[in-house]
Amino acid sequence: MLTEALSIIVYFVIGMALCTVGYKFFDLITPFDLQKEIDDHNMGAGLAIGGMFIGIAILIGGIILP
Numbered sequence: 001m002l003t004e005a006l007s008i009i010v011y012f013v014i015g016m017a018l019c020t021v022g023y024k025f026f027d028l029i030t031p032f033d034l035q036k037e038i039d040d041h042n043m044g045a046g047l048a049i050g051g052m053f054i055g056i057a058i059l060i061g062g063i064i065l066p
Helices: 002-029 034-039 043-064
Strands: none
Touching: 002 034, 002 043, 034 043
C-alpha cells in the first residue's frame, strides 16, 4: 500500500517536471512570449498552452505507464 502511494507521488513529480520542461521548450520555439500573452488574456495562447499540456500528458502517460 505504501509502495503504491510512493510510486504515484514519484510519477506525479516526474510528470509535472516533464510538463514544465515541455512548456519551456514550447515557449522557446514560439516567436512570442507565451506568459505575456496569457497575462494579457489572449485566449488563443491559452488554448495553445492547454493543447500542448494535453499532448505532453498523453505522451508522458504512454511512457510512464506501459
